[in-house]
Each structure stands twice: as structure tokens, then as C-alpha cells.
Amino acid sequence: MACVIQMTARRSPLSLLLSRMRDRSPGLAASLLGGAVAAGLGLGSFAVLVMVLWVSSPYPDSGPGGALHIAAALWLLAHGVELVRTDTLSGTPMPVGLTPLLLLALPLWLVHRAARDATDASAEPDGPPPVGARTAWTGVVLGYLGVGAAATLYCSSSELRPQWVWVTVCLPLVAASAAGTGVWSAYGRPPEPVLSVLVVVPGPVRRLVFGTDARARLGAAVRAAGAATAVLFGGGALLVGVSLVWHGEPARASFLQLTEGWTGRFAVLLLGIALVPNAAVWAASYALGPGFLLGTGHLVHPLASHPAPLLPPFPLLAAVPGPGAGTPQNWAAGVVPAVAGMTAGWFVARAAVRRPASGAPARARWSAGRTAGVVLLTALVCAAALALLAELAGGPMGVAALARLGPLWWQTGGAAGAWTLVFALPVALTARAWRLRRRRRHRGGIPAQATETGAVTGAKSGAVQSTAAATAATATGETAEAGETEDAGPVAATAPDTVRADEAPADEAPVVAAGGDSPDGPADAADGGGEADGAAGRLRLRGRGKGTATGGTPAQAADTSGADEEPYGVLPAADPFPTSYPSPFPTSFTEPFPAGWHDDVARASRWAALKEAAGTPEDGAGTAPSPDPAPEPEPDAGPRPDAAQ
Known part of the structure; x- marks a missing residue:
């Protein structure tokens, strides 16, 4: 036990500091390794290229050591470090500071990738949290600069040697900027770090x-x-x-x-x-x-x-x-x-x-x-x-x-x-x-699309209006206020029956619920008759997918279903023989009554779709009553239609 205490007491302060940093900053070791690997890959790429040229050269001037020194010097030159040639004809050292920009792209990309991967951000929602931005950035930069310092020491005694002033400026600047962009992209490119630079700009400017x-x-x-x-x-x-x-x-x-x-x-x-x-x-x-x-x-x-x-x-x-x-x-x-x-x-x-x-x-x-x-x-x-x-x-x-x-x-x-x-x-x-x-x-006029996709043509509007009035006589006030079907969107019962084109939103085509007025015509919500007709039209348009309105009697439903199918104005399905009719009144269409609308096959398929949507048996025995019980009438809704009969 005493030996263990003595060994613990003899631990150096540096090891204690490293252990504390490792405990407090998870991912620092991986970031350091990532930066070192990025620098090693860059050095290795230059070394391979220079060694291939040296091996294939018929007149090599130096051995493998000289080729590796040139590779390290070129790697430093790619970061903007100015080099000095000592083997000149005049004996005077000559600076070499023209950096090929294509060589600079490789270190920038390697450091960027290393910093982005050092955050270790998981794509899974329940994955571990990413490594802190400062930890990842610090680790990658320190690891990269460690290898850069070793490369500088290696080629400092060669014929093409770097200048330490440029090494201390250019190498950290390139590593820090590329690692910063990598961490920034890993965190989703937040705008706050970029906007924080604007603090140095004076307030009025x-x-x-x-x-x-x-x-x-x-x-x-x-x-x-x-x-x-x-x-x-x-x-x-x-x-x-x-x-x-x-x-x-x-x-x-x-x-x-x-x-x-x-x-x-x-x-x-x-x-x-x-x-x-x-x-x-x-x-x-x-x-x-x-x-x-x-x-x-x-x-x-x-x-x-x-x-x-x-x-x-x-x-x-x-x-x-x-x-x-x-x-x-x-x-x-x-x-x-x-x-x-x-x-x-x-x-x-x-x-x-x-x-x-x-x-x-x-x-x-x-x-x-x-x-x-x-x-x-x-x-x-x-x-x-x-x-x-x-x-x-x-x-x-x-x-x-x-x-x-x-x-x-x-x-x-x-x-x-x-x-x-x-x-x-x-x-x-x-x-x-x-x-x-x-x-x-x-904005100056009605969009051309509105007359095609947002309104019912006047040829069929009269038939729809008459059928809507007949259906409104069999419906309760509650049904007129309710308002939604499974396929059509909600329609407000208190809205006017006609939406003017100049009052409609710019990105929506005007929709005429009932009536023969054009989109530019006046709304009939002011008088009582227009309001009744509008309510009846809205009820009929919403209930078109079903044979009866809520609260109607089977006899009345049979009368409604026995009418001619022309007043319905239902669009033909994409399939000439549909088995279902999911949307009885689409919100937009190109041609309301295309060719083939009145032929026998289309009429038969359309009638079958209406019967199926209304729950009517194929033998015409009558319309099945609605599975939902009729709601109780409101006190001011007036007498029920079946009581009136």
C-alpha cells in the first residue's frame, strides 16, 4: 500500500495535466491524432511524387535523403512558407516564395476533413453528442503543427531550407483557418460565428x-x-x-x-x-x-x-x-x-x-x-x-x-x-x-389559370345550383355548418358563396362554390335568398361524395339519387372504369367536361361511382341510411324535413 502511494506521489505534473485534460475534454486525443494524420498524408503525397520522379530520373543529383528533404520543403512551400536556396551559382542565397495554388488545395482539404471528422457528430438522433468545437479545433491544429514542426526541423539543414519566420506565420494560419471551416461545417454552418465578426465594425456603419x-x-x-x-x-x-x-x-x-x-x-x-x-x-x-x-x-x-x-x-x-x-x-x-x-x-x-x-x-x-x-x-x-x-x-x-x-x-x-x-x-x-x-x-388582372382551375364553368353552374337547392331542402342547419368531408378540405359555412378573384390570395385561384356568376361577379351574401342558395350550394358540393345529406330520409335520398346524373358535374376519373371515387369535387382541373364525357361507358362508370360512394346497392333497391344517427336539431333550426312531410 505504501508503494502505491509513493508511485502516485511521484507522478509528474505533466501527466496529471494530460489526464485532467483527457477527462474534461473527451475527444482531444482523437483530434490530435486526426491532425497528425492529415499532416502525414500531405507529407506522404509529396514524398511519393518526389520519389517517383527521383527514381525515374536518369541523372539523380542526390540520394533518397535529398529527395525526401525536397518533398518536405515542397510541403512547407504549399502552405505559403518562403524557402531559401543555398546551392546557387553565385553562392548568394535566393528566396523562393511563389506558391503553386494547386499544391495549397491539398493541405487545406486534408485539414478541413480532419476537423470535420474530429467532431464525431453522429447522424442518429439518439447518438452520442459531438465533440466540442473548441476541443476538436484545438486538437487538430496542435496535431498538425506538431508534424509541421518536425518537418521543418528535418529540412532546415538541406539545400532548400525554410525560413522560420514564415513557418511561424503561415503554417499556423493555414491550419487554423482550414480546421475552423471544418468544425463550422460539421456543426451545420451556424451564422453566429460569422456574424460575430461584425462587432469590430462601428455601430453607425x-x-x-x-x-x-x-x-x-x-x-x-x-x-x-x-x-x-x-x-x-x-x-x-x-x-x-x-x-x-x-x-x-x-x-x-x-x-x-x-x-x-x-x-x-x-x-x-x-x-x-x-x-x-x-x-x-x-x-x-x-x-x-x-x-x-x-x-x-x-x-x-x-x-x-x-x-x-x-x-x-x-x-x-x-x-x-x-x-x-x-x-x-x-x-x-x-x-x-x-x-x-x-x-x-x-x-x-x-x-x-x-x-x-x-x-x-x-x-x-x-x-x-x-x-x-x-x-x-x-x-x-x-x-x-x-x-x-x-x-x-x-x-x-x-x-x-x-x-x-x-x-x-x-x-x-x-x-x-x-x-x-x-x-x-x-x-x-x-x-x-x-x-x-x-x-x-x-396583380393587374385575373390569372389565366384561375378560369381553368378555380371556377366551375357557367354551362354547368345552373345545374349544380338547382341540385344544390333540392339537396338543401333535406338537410339540417347543423349539417350546413359542419363542413368537412373525407376528401375535400374544410369549408367555412359563414363564408360567402362566391369568392371574388380580387379578394383571393395571389397564389390561389378563386373558387366558386355555387351559382353561375363568373369570378368577377358580385357575391350574393348580402340578401337572404343568396345566402340560402349559397348554403345549399356549399352543402351539395361537400356532400357530393355521398347519396344523402345528414338528416335526410331514405325516400328523399332515393329521389335525389334518381335524378339525372348531369346536374352532379362530377369529373371523370383517371381510370375509365373506376372502382372508387376518392375526391368527388376536386379543387382544380384542366377541362371540366372533356371529350367522351357523355358517352355510354363514361356515364355508366360515373353513375356506378356515385352509387358506390353513396352506399347504394347495385340493384337499385334504395339508398342505405347513413350509419351515423341524425343529430338533434338546434332550437332555432326550424322543423325537421321528415316532420314537415
Whole structure:
């Protein structure tokens, strides 16, 4: 017992701290492991690629250790870490900071997946609760940074070594941002973390730009800016492809000049593919106007192109326009940002005017002033996105003239925001007015669908009205107030018998319960006769699926069932020989009396359906009484119909 006490007392404070963190934060160990695995998968992918190229190379410069050092350095370069080459001809270290954006996509995706899986959110309703967001995020980031620190130490003594300043900035930033998006998506993308960033915005500016519906406006601005950024990126890639085709011979010569073996050419091809997103951003900045730098003081933009310094032969560099003043062919690149701005304006207009349902009139969500505010917010978001892409797509490739390659982030971002604001604002306001004009036109008259789906035609309305009056004589007041059948929806007994088209909701067609008036005709609820006829019509329409009304006598039911089937106006079933008639009076139909309505087969099937719904035997012996007993009449309901007889 004393030995156990002594061993417990000798436990280090670090082990006690780890045990307490494990007990208080379940899932931390799994998160740490997930982050480490994500970093290991990224390193392994780069190592496999570099080792394959090293093995297949006919003239390897170093052994397997050198290849693994290059793989670790490339993995750090993919995170934006600037490297330093020490094996130069002049002996002066040369910086390498141009990050291929396609290589950056792999670490971002791996960390995002690791953080999303670290929450361990179960799809089952009764499953265990997910791991806390802070726990999952902390574990993934710490596990990833642990492997990153080991990789930095491993390649710090090689010929291509990372700079520790960039390691301490870029590696945690990439891991933290990607893990944050992963945890956020695992929790269903709640808006609260995004809206909490708006606290740094001053109160008057926040109320002016965002208003009370900050979530809706910010979401619309982000979607519109994302669409504009996608158009700019895709347009830039299209410009690169067109320029490569235009300068096809110089590009082919530079590709063959770099190396002779198929292994080297394959490596150049992979490098060119990894740099295609960078070239697309460069071309987008060229179309926006600021252009890009091919070395210090050598600017390339649509109006003019300065002579570039002596650059190494590379296929993507062969697509750069030649030196000299710009031509109309160069100016045509301005179509790309114009289309991007119009796309953003269209997205804002769609968010400003909503359509509640299919076929329903549109409604204005924001006023014209607020729509302009959302366009301004869209321009700001688009400017921030292009500035970030421009900063990531450029970097140094040496000293002196090669100290900077690529677009300047502040110029590219400002130009993107200006183009978006100029072209998105008129498009958004015009599209908003056009969508609202369609709404006013829809409200100005009766929809064409209403005369087809919402009302009974005048040819049959008289017959329905006469049959409804006959049925109302055999019904009690309680039945007229009750109101529901198994198939038809509830109908208010106190509502007027005719619903006017201008009083009906915009997304519902007007329904005429009884009577021959058109949807534009006056309602007859004011006088007593119209009220009685309306009540009788409503009773008849609701009870059409049954042979008798509640409270009627069998004799009267037989008289009603013995009448001609024409006054019923029942729609034919989809099956020419129906066995059941579930909906005696559908709420909408296209043609009330199509062809074949009066032939013998249709009349026989229709009559059989009516008899079956009313419970009438096939031999015509009479109508079976209703299984429900007749309710007691109200004191003011008047004499019962059977007593009157």
C-alpha cells in the first residue's frame, strides 16, 4: 500500500495535466491524432511524387535523403512558407516564395476533413453528442503543427531550407483557418460565428450597411461575390488558354528546351499544371487593369507592356503579351470583369426580390436603397477575395529583378471592387424593377389559370345550383355548418358563396362554390335568398361524395339519387372504369367536361361511382341510411324535413 502511494506521489505534473485534460475534454486525443494524420498524408503525397520522379530520373543529383528533404520543403512551400536556396551559382542565397495554388488545395482539404471528422457528430438522433468545437479545433491544429514542426526541423539543414519566420506565420494560419471551416461545417454552418465578426465594425456603419437583417444581407453579398470571383477566375483561365494557343510555337519551344528526357518533361508538365491557378489569377488581374509584375519595375497591363527581364524559358511565361502598347485585342480582356460585375448584380437582384411559391407573384425583400447597400457590400467582399488570391498567387523567385512576380494585392483588390460596383449596381436595380413589374402585371388582372382551375364553368353552374337547392331542402342547419368531408378540405359555412378573384390570395385561384356568376361577379351574401342558395350550394358540393345529406330520409335520398346524373358535374376519373371515387369535387382541373364525357361507358362508370360512394346497392333497391344517427336539431333550426312531410 505504501508503494502505491509513493508511485502516485511521484507522478509528474505533466501527466496529471494530460489526464485532467483527457477527462474534461473527451475527444482531444482523437483530434490530435486526426491532425497528425492529415499532416502525414500531405507529407506522404509529396514524398511519393518526389520519389517517383527521383527514381525515374536518369541523372539523380542526390540520394533518397535529398529527395525526401525536397518533398518536405515542397510541403512547407504549399502552405505559403518562403524557402531559401543555398546551392546557387553565385553562392548568394535566393528566396523562393511563389506558391503553386494547386499544391495549397491539398493541405487545406486534408485539414478541413480532419476537423470535420474530429467532431464525431453522429447522424442518429439518439447518438452520442459531438465533440466540442473548441476541443476538436484545438486538437487538430496542435496535431498538425506538431508534424509541421518536425518537418521543418528535418529540412532546415538541406539545400532548400525554410525560413522560420514564415513557418511561424503561415503554417499556423493555414491550419487554423482550414480546421475552423471544418468544425463550422460539421456543426451545420451556424451564422453566429460569422456574424460575430461584425462587432469590430462601428455601430453607425453596421446599422447603415447591414440593418436589422444582417444575416440575409451578408449571405446574399457573399454568394454574389463568390459568383463574381468564380467568373473572374474562370475568365482568367480562359485568357491563359487563348494566349497559349496564340503563342503556341514559343510555348512548345520553351517546353522542349528545358529538358530532354521524358521524366524531366513530365516534371515540367506537373509544375505547369500546378501553376495554372496562379496564371489564372494573373490573367484576371490583367483583365481588371492593374496587371502583374514580371520583376521589379516591369509591369504588364492591357494598355502597355514593359519589356521583361531575362526570364527562364517556361511555357506559361511564353503566354505573356509582348512588349509595347496595348491593342484592341488586349483591351477585349475587359469583358471578363464586366461580366463578373453583372453576374454579381443579378445575384443581388434575385436575393432582393423573392418568389414565395411557384407561380406566385414576387415580393420585394429590400428597397432600392438597401439593394444598393448590398451591392456595395458585395463589392467589398469581392475586393477582399481578389486581394487574397493575388497575394497568394505571387511571390519572389530571386533577388534584384526577380524580387517580385505576380499582381499587387492592393491594386487587384481595389480594381475588382470598383468593377463590381460599377457594373453590379445598375444590373441589380434594373433586374429588381423588372421582377417587381412582373408582379404588378400579375396583380393587374385575373390569372389565366384561375378560369381553368378555380371556377366551375357557367354551362354547368345552373345545374349544380338547382341540385344544390333540392339537396338543401333535406338537410339540417347543423349539417350546413359542419363542413368537412373525407376528401375535400374544410369549408367555412359563414363564408360567402362566391369568392371574388380580387379578394383571393395571389397564389390561389378563386373558387366558386355555387351559382353561375363568373369570378368577377358580385357575391350574393348580402340578401337572404343568396345566402340560402349559397348554403345549399356549399352543402351539395361537400356532400357530393355521398347519396344523402345528414338528416335526410331514405325516400328523399332515393329521389335525389334518381335524378339525372348531369346536374352532379362530377369529373371523370383517371381510370375509365373506376372502382372508387376518392375526391368527388376536386379543387382544380384542366377541362371540366372533356371529350367522351357523355358517352355510354363514361356515364355508366360515373353513375356506378356515385352509387358506390353513396352506399347504394347495385340493384337499385334504395339508398342505405347513413350509419351515423341524425343529430338533434338546434332550437332555432326550424322543423325537421321528415316532420314537415
